[in-house]
Amino acid sequence: MHGIETLKSRIQNGDKIVGASIRMWASKAEIEQTLTSRNYDYLAVDAQHSPFNEENLANVSEIGNEIGIPIQLRIKHTQFTFTIGNMLDLGPSMIEVPQVEEISTVIDAFANFYYPQKGKRSWGPSRSPQTNEHPKRLDYAEWWNAHGILWMQLESIKAVTQAKEFAKAGADVLSWGPNDLAFSRESNLDHSLKTDDDCITHVLKELKETSTKLCLRTYGDEQLARYEQMGATMFLDETSIAQAPD
Amino acid sequence: MTYRIGNWLDLGASSIEVPQTETEATAQEAVDYFYYPQIGKRSWGGATRVGIESRHLKFPTSDGDRIDYANWWNSYGVLMLQIESISAIENIPNLAKSGIDCVSWGPNDLAFDREANPEHPLSASDEVCVEYAVNACNQAGIRLMIRNNDHSQREKYIEMGATVLLENPRN
Numbered sequence: 001m002h003g004i005e006t007l008k009s010r011i012q013n014g015d016k017i018v019g020a021s022i023r024m025w026a027s028k029a030e031i032e033q034t035l036t037s038r039n040y041d042y043l044a045v046d047a048q049h050s051p052f053n054e055e056n057l058a059n060v061s062e063i064g065n066e067i068g069i070p071i072q073l074r075i076k077h078t079q080f081t082f083t084i085g086n087m088l089d090l091g092p093s094m095i096e097v098p099q100v101e102e103i104s105t106v107i108d109a110f111a112n113f114y115y116p117q118k119g120k121r122s123w124g125p126s127r128s129p130q131t132n133e134h135p136k137r138l139d140y141a142e143w144w145n146a147h148g149i150l151w152m153q154l155e156s157i158k159a160v161t162q163a164k165e166f167a168k169a170g171a172d173v174l175s176w177g178p179n180d181l182a183f184s185r186e187s188n189l190d191h192s193l194k195t196d197d198d199c200i201t202h203v204l205k206e207l208k209e210t211s212t213k214l215c216l217r218t219y220g221d222e223q224l225a226r227y228e229q230m231g232a233t234m235f236l237d238e239t240s241i242a243q244a245p246d
Numbered sequence: 247m248t249y250r251i252g253n254w255l256d257l258g259a260s261s262i263e264v265p266q267t268e269t270e271a272t273a274q275e276a277v278d279y280f281y282y283p284q285i286g287k288r289s290w291g292g293a294t295r296v297g298i299e300s301r302h303l304k305f306p307t308s309d310g311d312r313i314d315y316a317n318w319w320n321s322y323g324v325l326m327l328q329i330e331s332i333s334a335i336e337n338i339p340n341l342a343k344s345g346i347d348c349v350s351w352g353p354n355d356l357a358f359d360r361e362a363n364p365e366h367p368l369s370a371s372d373e374v375c376v377e378y379a380v381n382a383c384n385q386a387g388i389r390l391m392i393r394n395n396d397h398s399q400r401e402k403y404i405e406m407g408a409t410v411l412l413e414n415p416r417n
Contacts, residue, residue, distance in 0.1 A: 046291075049292040077249055179291070183282070183312075183316075186283065187284055238305070
């Protein structure tokens with residue numbers, strides 16, 4: 001069974017979810033090797049800080065969908081939310097929007113991510129997951145709207161303090177950008193959120209009564225265990241590509 | 247598209263040139279996306295950025311290494327705005343924001359603009375425009391970059407006051 005069939009409900013239930021970052025141009029053999037190293041729940045590829053072309057995204061998504069592991073794409077910029085539907089048509093199951101600062105970005109991403117009557121994604125999911133299982137338009141739209149997973153990346157104090165609003169606006173996952181957030185903290189020295197851990201604790205508290213989860217990028221099992229102890233349930237392992245983007 | 251400058255830099259470029267710059271807003275946005283905090287707001291990331299290997303930057307990056315690399319980049323990268331109209335030339339004092347290193351020359355689009363404004367004093371010739379731009383750059387504390395194409399033109403533009411040249415390689 002394709003992992004996307006259960007991933008969203010597992011996230012919402014607070015199950016422990018661990019993914020791995022891979023290169024967008026990774027081969028099937030490289031992906032299979034990554035998956036044998038650990039029982040990952042999803043794989044993530046990056047367009048924000050890495051080279052990007054649509055063929056690579058389509059290829060890596062095709063491999064993921066054949067294997068049955070969900071692919072997450074981080075798009076280049078908040079100004080590219082209008083391309084989310086097009087990116088999804090190439091095969092990923094999840095979209096991460098980097099450096100989200102405004103609620104309007106979440107609203108726009110949401111609209112482009114979901115099919116009517118939830119959103120306004122255009123019909124044409126030829127490479128999307130599970131189309132064979134749901135060949136009829138309305139059936140697939142309903143399935144997608146219940147299974148697609150939308151991420152917003154928090155990378156500033158301003159974003160961190162809006163976590164609950166982003167969740168209410170439809171973000172399934174709020175992810176972490178520790179380095180840009182550090183720049184932001186360094187420019188707001190008088191703010192009460194002094195450390196990365198302060199920010200994480202704040203977001204976890206804000207999300208407590210919601211189904212939205214926080215995902216933290218990790219660089220080793222020790223760090224993952226520490227975040228788990230803090231209350232996080234979702235992780236993105238960056239060690240598999242060694243030189244990780246943020 | 248100036249908001250994409252950070253992404254292109256993450257692929258390894260050391261310098262960015264923004265074509266057909268006309269407004270202060272474009273200049274400021276270019277500065278914002280070119281430089282890391284606390285000068286700009288470039289986002290941290292990119293495994294193929296210039297200087298990553300030679301500076302032995304490790305992942306995950308410590309705060310000290312992150313700030314060190316950001317400060318290094320902020321003093322290393324070169325940001326140019328290409329000016330290709332009479333109004334852009336006249337706007338050099340406002341385009342020369344802190345962080346802009348050079349304005350560069352676009353002689354052909356500038357020629358179109360001169361032809362559209364034949365009565366303007368700067369329409370007399372490309373050389374008149376260069377002379378005006380050199381003076382404006384000197385006052386603003388930035389440099390003028392000229393596409394001299396043929397290396398035989400090098401001395402001519404240096405004598406006129408340009409200090410950065412872009413030419414075809416010699417055979």
